[in-house]
Amino acid sequence: MNKKYTIKDIAQLAGVSKGTVDRVLHKRGKVSQKALDSINAVLSEIDYEPNLIARNLKNNKIYTICVVLPDPAYDSYWLPCIKGIEEAIKEFKAFNLTIETHYFDPESSKTFLDVNEIVVDRAPDAVLLAPLFYKEALGIVEKYIKKEILVNTFNNQVESNEIRNFVGQDLHRSGRVAAKLMASISQKGQIAIIHIAEKFKNAIHMQEKEKGFRSYFVEKEDSIYEIISLKLKRTNYEAKLTDFLTENPKLSGVFITTSKAYQIVEIINEAVNDKISIIGYDLLEKNITLLNNGKIDFLINQNPKQQIYLGISFLVDHFIFGKELRNTTFLPIDIVNSENASYYME
Amino acid sequence: MNKKYTIKDIAQLAGVSKGTVDRVLHKRGKVSQKALDSINAVLSEIDYEPNLIARNLKNNKIYTICVVLPDPAYDSYWLPCIKGIEEAIKEFKAFNLTIETHYFDPESSKTFLDVNEIVVDRAPDAVLLAPLFYKEALGIVEKYIKKEILVNTFNNQVESNEIRNFVGQDLHRSGRVAAKLMASISQKGQIAIIHIAEKFKNAIHMQEKEKGFRSYFVEKEDSIYEIISLKLKRTNYEAKLTDFLTENPKLSGVFITTSKAYQIVEIINEAVNDKISIIGYDLLEKNITLLNNGKIDFLINQNPKQQIYLGISFLVDHFIFGKELRNTTFLPIDIVNSENASYYME
DNA sequence: GAACAAAATGTGCTCGAACACATAATTAAA
DNA sequence: TTTAATTATGTGTTCGAGCACATTTTGTTC
Numbered sequence: 001m002n003k004k005y006t007i008k009d010i011a012q013l014a015g016v017s018k019g020t021v022d023r024v025l026h027k028r029g030k031v032s033q034k035a036l037d038s039i040n041a042v043l044s045e046i047d048y049e050p051n052l053i054a055r056n057l058k059n060n061k062i063y064t065i066c067v068v069l070p071d072p073a074y075d076s077y078w079l080p081c082i083k084g085i086e087e088a089i090k091e092f093k094a095f096n097l098t099i100e101t102h103y104f105d106p107e108s109s110k111t112f113l114d115v116n117e118i119v120v121d122r123a124p125d126a127v128l129l130a131p132l133f134y135k136e137a138l139g140i141v142e143k144y145i146k147k148e149i150l151v152n153t154f155n156n157q158v159e160s161n162e163i164r165n166f167v168g169q170d171l172h173r174s175g176r177v178a179a180k181l182m183a184s185i186s187q188k189g190q191i192a193i194i195h196i197a198e199k200f201k202n203a204i205h206m207q208e209k210e211k212g213f214r215s216y217f218v219e220k221e222d223s224i225y226e227i228i229s230l231k232l233k234r235t236n237y238e239a240k241l242t243d244f245l246t247e248n249p250k251l252s253g254v255f256i257t258t259s260k261a262y263q264i265v266e267i268i269n270e271a272v273n274d275k276i277s278i279i280g281y282d283l284l285e286k287n288i289t290l291l292n293n294g295k296i297d298f299l300i301n302q303n304p305k306q307q308i309y310l311g312i313s314f315l316v317d318h319f320i321f322g323k324e325l326r327n328t329t330f331l332p333i334d335i336v337n338s339e340n341a342s343y344y345m346e
Numbered sequence: 347m348n349k350k351y352t353i354k355d356i357a358q359l360a361g362v363s364k365g366t367v368d369r370v371l372h373k374r375g376k377v378s379q380k381a382l383d384s385i386n387a388v389l390s391e392i393d394y395e396p397n398l399i400a401r402n403l404k405n406n407k408i409y410t411i412c413v414v415l416p417d418p419a420y421d422s423y424w425l426p427c428i429k430g431i432e433e434a435i436k437e438f439k440a441f442n443l444t445i446e447t448h449y450f451d452p453e454s455s456k457t458f459l460d461v462n463e464i465v466v467d468r469a470p471d472a473v474l475l476a477p478l479f480y481k482e483a484l485g486i487v488e489k490y491i492k493k494e495i496l497v498n499t500f501n502n503q504v505e506s507n508e509i510r511n512f513v514g515q516d517l518h519r520s521g522r523v524a525a526k527l528m529a530s531i532s533q534k535g536q537i538a539i540i541h542i543a544e545k546f547k548n549a550i551h552m553q554e555k556e557k558g559f560r561s562y563f564v565e566k567e568d569s570i571y572e573i574i575s576l577k578l579k580r581t582n583y584e585a586k587l588t589d590f591l592t593e594n595p596k597l598s599g600v601f602i603t604t605s606k607a608y609q610i611v612e613i614i615n616e617a618v619n620d621k622i623s624i625i626g627y628d629l630l631e632k633n634i635t636l637l638n639n640g641k642i643d644f645l646i647n648q649n650p651k652q653q654i655y656l657g658i659s660f661l662v663d664h665f666i667f668g669k670e671l672r673n674t675t676f677l678p679i680d681i682v683n684s685e686n687a688s689y690y691m692e
Numbered sequence: 693g694a695a696c697a698a699a700a701t702g703t704g705c706t707c708g709a710a711c712a713c714a715t716a717a718t719t720a721a722a
Numbered sequence: 723t724t725t726a727a728t729t730a731t732g733t734g735t736t737c738g739a740g741c742a743c744a745t746t747t748t749g750t751t752c
Contacts, residue, residue, distance in 0.1 A: 004408060004442055006708055017732045022710065030730060032718095052440040054708030057399050057737045062350060094398040094667075096350055177685040184531050184643060184683070216685070297530060321440075332689035335681035337530070339523040339562070343678035352738055363702045368740065376700060378748095400738030404707045 005048050013046075014038040025050075052321050062096045063319045064124035065312065068115060069155075070106035070132065076284050077259045078106075078130075080305035083346070087305075088312040095320050099312065100124070107198060109133045116140040125319065126150035128311045131158045134204065152315060152325070154307040156205060165325045167311045169302050169333060171205050175212025175257075177333045178279050181298050182213075182253050183220070186277040189252030192244075193229040196237065196260040206257040213255055238267060245271040253277040259302075262286035265295050283336065283345050292338045301334035301344045351394050359392075360384040371396075398667050408442045409665045410470035411658060414461060415501075416452035416478060422630050423605045424452075424476075426651035429692070434658040441666050445658065446470070453544060455479040462486040471665065472496035474657045477504045480550065498661060498671070500653040502551060511671045513657045515648050515679060517551050521558025521603075523679045524625050527644050528559075528599050529566070532623040535598030538590075539575040542583065542606040552603040559601055584613060591617040599623040605648075608632035611641050629682065629691050638684045647680035647690045 007025070011018040016035050023031050024039045031039075067085060072078040082101075089099050102119055104111040112133050119127055120143050127149055131137030137158050144151045145162045152165035182191060193210050197203045210229060217225050230244050241264055245251065254268060254276060261280030268276060279298045280287060290296040310329060317323040334344055353371070357364040362381050369377050370385045377385075413431060418424040428447075435445050448465055450457040458479050465473055466489050473490055475497060477483030483504050490497045491508045498511040528537060539556050543549045556575060563571055576590050587610055591597065600614060600622060607626030614622060625644045626633060636642040656675060663669040680690055 007710095008708075018709090019711090019732055020730080023731090026710085028711095032730060035730080049440050051403075051442075051708055053399050053402050054737090055710080057397075057403055057708080057739095058710055060737060094395050096397075173685065177683065180683045180685040330689065332680070333686040334678070335683065335686060337523065337526045337681065339519065339526040340679040340681065343676065353740090354738075364739090365702055365741090366700080369701090372740085374741095378700060381700080397738055400707095401740080402707090403709095403738080404740060406707060 004051070005046050006051070010039065010042050010046070010048060013042045055322070056320055060096065062098060063126070063315075064098045064100065064122070065126050065128060065315055066100045066102055066119045066122060066124040067128045067308065067312070068102045068104065068119060069130040069308070071103035075106050075259075077282055078304060079284075080303075080345075081308045084305035084307070084309040085312070088309050088316075091313070092316050092320075095316065097316065097320070106132055109136050112136055113140065116143075120144060120147060120149070123147060124149060126152065126315050128152050128154060128308065128315065130155045132156055134158060150315070150318075152311055154311045155302075155304060157328075165311070165314055165327065165329070167307045167314070167329045168331065170330045171208035172212035172215070173330075174300060174302075174333045175209035175214075176216045177335065178209070178255050178298075178300060179213045179216030181279055181335065182255060182277060183216070183225075185297055186253040188224040190226045190228060190248055190250050191253040191255065192248065192251055193227065194241075194254055194256045194264065195229070195231045196234075196256065196258050196263065197231070198233055209257040232264070237264070241267055242271060251276060254279070256280040259284055259287065261296060261299075262290055265290050269295060283341060288341055288345070291336070291341060294338075297337070299336040299341070301336050303331050303334065303344065305346075306331060350397070351392050352397070356385065356388050356392070356394060359388045401668070402666055406442065408444060409472070409661075410444045410446065410468070411472050411474060411661055412446045412448055412465045412468060412470040413474045413654065413658070414448045414450065414465055415476040415654070417449035421452050421605075423628055424650060425630075426649075426691075427654045430651035430653070430655040431658070434655050434662075437659075438662050438666075441662065443662065443666070452478055455482050458482055459486065462489075466490060466493060466495070469493060470495060472498065472661050474654065474661065475499050476501045478502055480504060496661070496664075498657055500657040501648075501650060503674075511657070511660055511673065511675070513653045513660070513675045514677065516676045517554035518558035518561070519676075520646060520648075520679045521555035521560075522562045523681065524555070524601050524644075524646060525559045525562030527625055527681065528601060528623060529562070529571075531643055532599040534570040536572045536574060536594055536596050537599040537601065538594065538597055539573065540587075540600055540602045540610065541575070541577045542580075542602065542604050542609065543577070544579055555603040578610070583610070587613055588617060597622060600625070602626040605630055605633065607642060607645075608636055611636050615641060629687060634687055634691070637682070637687060640684075643683070645682040645687070647682050649677050649680065649690065651692075652677060 007018045007021050011021045014021065015038060020031060020035050021039055023029065024036060069081055070078050072082060085099065085101055102115045104115040113136055127144055129151060131153050138160060141151050141160055141162050151163050153163050154167045157166055157168060193213055195206045197206060214227055217227055228248065232240060245268065251272060256264065259282035261278065262284065265278060278296045280296055281300050282302055283299060287296060287299055291299055314325055318325050336344055353364045353367050357367045360367065361384060366377060366381050367385055370382060415427055416424050418428060431445065431447055448461045450461040459482055473495055477499050484506060487497050487506055487508050497509050499509055500513045503512055503514060539559055541552045543552060560573055563573055574594065578586055591614065597618060602610065605628035607624065608630065611624060624642045626642055627646050628648055629645060633642060633645055637645055660671055664671050682690055
């Protein structure tokens with residue numbers, strides 16, 4: 001990969017002008033067989049790679065990317081995304097690029113639709129979307145596509161051929177990771193899967209995690225574990241949880257499928273005397289505190305910051321450097337304990 | 347960050363020519379106070395960011411980067427590095443860049459010196475070095491600096507003001523992560539730290555890991571653990587290990603500070619009847635097999651591939667886009683079990 | 693105020709790809 | 723063979739930063 005050839009070099013070697021080489025490279029036709037042959041002969045011998053820097057200099061279009069995600073004020077799971085966006089802006093500010101952030105309320109599908117309506121009207125070149133509401137997302141993707149706006153997603157997977165790119169985690173696998181961890185630290189007994197959500201049916205991600213978690217133990221064919229699940233809503237979850245704990249006094253482990261572990265860990269600790277293993281999700285400040293004082297054993301990092309940063313950089317690579325968009329990028333399922341947490345928080 | 351201003355724009359706004367703006371931006375002097383003021387006034391109002399693409403078009407120098415690392419044929423820990431280099435070459439092939447790989451024998455400081463001598467003579471723009479031999483590395487760094495060759499390191503940290511950049515892991519912290527894991531899965535008893543190396547005194551990285559591991563238990567002030575360490579050499583390590591195991595029959599956990607866990611796990615399993623917790627390093631094929639069939643509990647990923655890839659991309663960002671080199675980049679200390687391993691192996 | 697030096701400022705070219713447009717070569721029709 | 727139509731090929735300009743060089747302005751001295 002030593003000498004870098006230019007179009008001019010190829011033209012010279014093939015004995016034609018750079019215009020003709022350009023037509024061959026871009027298959028614009030209007031080239032004689034003779035010229036085509038001699039240029040192809042040169043191309044097959046050298047390793048021509050167009051200079052991306054020169055190619056993009058000419059392209060003085062300013063690309064606009066809109067990022068649509070839940071307002072971190074409602075759910076601090078999304079807080080790291082702000083940093084991710086800021087980093088991306090800083091990293092790419094020297095290119096012709098505008099990045100806009102648009103928030104919606106994660107518990108209101110109406111605000112989701114509204115904000116996307118606004119973004120459609122802004123007519124950006126691409127949207128990076130956290131499609132929390134499955135059905136609504138499908139509809140809104142249609143609208144984007146009709147206006148020829150590129151749609152990529154992160155965090156939540158939505159099955160659609162129109163979506164070019166997804167960055168997130170394999171949730172089924174993520175449940176399996178939790179299960180394996182649980183088996184490592186809790187030798188036997190009852191294990192509870194606890195979901196905390198308003199509408200469980202809409203929360204496909206929790207269902208996937210539960211399936212993954214259970215699949216691990218099914219494959220293990222180990223009768224020393226008994227898996228039970230519990231769904232909690234925001235209203236009156238304390239009472240329901242306390243009841244559950246008195247009904248199941250032999251609990252040895254709890255797997256919480258959302259980032260809300262901090263809401264219930266203290267309640268569990270007060271109600272149960274024995275050591276109980278707790279595995280949750282995400283490095284929220286409150287979870288980290290519980291991790292550090294030993295009340296949570298492991299957290300699984302879904303890495304929202306990296307998700308959004310990568311989502312943006314794929315778009316930049318696509319627009320600025322003409323790179324292809326790969327279809328799905330599954331981020332690693334990071335296992336976090338008190339000692340390595342800092343590296344995933346920055 | 348909407349409109350992108352160019353030098354021409356600034357010149358127009360300040361009522362001067364682009365040459366004068368250029369002189370101000372680069373502090374080349376020869377500018378009147380009046381012109382300076384008006385240009386500064388414009389600069390303070392707008393957010394000028396030079397177009398990196400245009401800046402680098404002119405710079406038609408071909409940068410050469412030499413990567414110096416142990417030959418993976420001797421130690422397959424380094425195998426992923428090949429992939430990392432290949433990915434970097436692919437990613438950056440459109441820029442004016444040549445990446446050369448040079449191997450040495452990880453057990454021979456002579457080959458280390460020899461290959462670096464060759465690289466010095468090749469006079470690249472930068473070297474990315476795995477400085478396995480501390481003392482020798484310091485000497486060779488001097489030589490590079492004298493020839494104005496930029497030196498960055500990865501994997502092993504060497505204290506030197508001449509080294510601009512290091513990518514690797516905080517080994518002390520990495521030992522602590524292992525300790526915390528050990529405490530999670532092994533409730534009590536004797537725990538062994540096992541080093542496998544020819545020259546322990548030279549192997550600072552193992553010492554750091556041991557210190558970190560012990561520091562965790564010291565802070566915990568938990569008398570239910572007893573930590574003992576053992577050094578093994580390649581010759582006759584089986585006998586020495588077997589002796590050690592008979593002398594310490596109550597062993598409940600083993601922490602292996604190198605990627606060589608696969609060499610001793612089977613021996614341990616044959617000699618010990620009780621469940622013994624094993625934590626090792628790095629995703630070598632043989633380690634992964636043992637992880638998958640439950641004979642290793644956790645592996646800590648040092649991510650050599652990512653280390654080398656990042657090391658190269660920092661250099662590219664520096665040369666091609668004029669980015670500053672940050673001093674030290676500590677990669678996350680990834681905890682790996684059978685369920686999430688695939689994400690760290692690609 | 694002329695003559696000259698020094699400082700300040702402006703102009704024009706380069707990098708490589710892309711594409712519009714001008715010109716040359718070839719073929720078809722008269 | 724001439725003319726027009728078609729096809730093939732070459733030329734020139736653009737993008738933004740950077741820098742060499744030309745030109746203008748200012749300052750100094752006799």
